[in-house]
Amino acid sequence: MNKGSRNRRIFIIVFLGFVALFAYISYDMAQRTTAPWNRKKQLNRVLPGATLDADSLRLDSLLKEVE
Secondary structure (H helix, E strand, O other), rough: OHHHHHHHHHHHHHHHHHHHHHHHHHHHHHHHHOOOOHHHHHHHOOOOOOOOOOOOOHHHHHHHOOO
């Protein structure tokens, strides 16, 4: 009876550790990912005047000015 209790305790500890690790990885991924509806706003913050449908030559000239 004591051995079953010990195995159950080990299982619960390993399970909680796995769930905590999974929650941490999920949170980390969520913080590093941009939502699809915010990508245009993020591009405007990084390169003012640039939009997703902007001309590629204009976007390249903006990049050269930053460098």
